[in-house]
Amino acid sequence: ETGVTQSPTHLIKTRGQQVTLRCSSQSGHNTVSWYQQALGQGPQFIFQYYREEENGRGNFPPRFSGLQFPNYSSELNVNALELDDSALYLCASSSPPRTGELFFGEGSRLTVL
Amino acid sequence: QQQVKQSPQSLIVQKGGIPIINCAYENTAFDYFPWYQQFPGKGPALLIAIRPDVSEKKEGRFTISFNKSAKQFSLHIMDSQPGDSATYFCAAIGGGTSYGKLTFGQGTILTVHP
Helix, strand or coil: CCCCEEECCEEEECCCCCEEEEEECCCCCCEEEEEEECCCCCCEEEEEEECCEEEEECCCCCCEEEEECCCCCEEEEECCCCHHHCEEEEEEEECCCCCCCCEECCCEEEEEC | CCCEEEECCEEEEECCCCCEEEEEECCCCCCEEEEEEECCCCCCEEEEEECCCCCEEEECCEEEEEECCCCEEEEEECCCCHHHCEEEEEEEECCCCCCCCCEECCCEEEEEEC
């Protein structure tokens, strides 16, 4: 167990709706990253938050947005859901200095109908 | 230039065999290369990692070989066990200030038969 918890574990939405996913980072970690993992694919970087500010963004449209709170927990918000947004959304926490050692949660499985 | 290409897509070995998974990258700014292991229904977990100033790193039954000039690296699993059956991802990071921005390969589904 990594200590990174995500909620909800599964959810179903319809096209055009909005969704909020939540993540609690591992104790002592002040950096949170979000990844999208489509079925049968590797995770794709969405964005990262460090000390409540976005610090790096992947190739995702602005309808993907996020927040990080003072306790380092984080939210991922997706507006105007599309069918292709169906995926496993992974949250990972880490601590500087820069490292690729990320601690992932078990993910939130989103299905868009 | 940000891609990491991984092969094979799937791999089946017998218990005790030595599966080898290969990855290649283009971006020479990458300077840290981790491997992650993912079981069904779980998030990826860090297995082993290497920096380009080292040609080989071994941790238990897992070994990374790194060829900087060819921009390739590989994972070897010695004495593989059925419990090693999982999806394995190579990844790379580097060049910039995005600490958590890993670029992942497409994954290899490993099956180890008893």
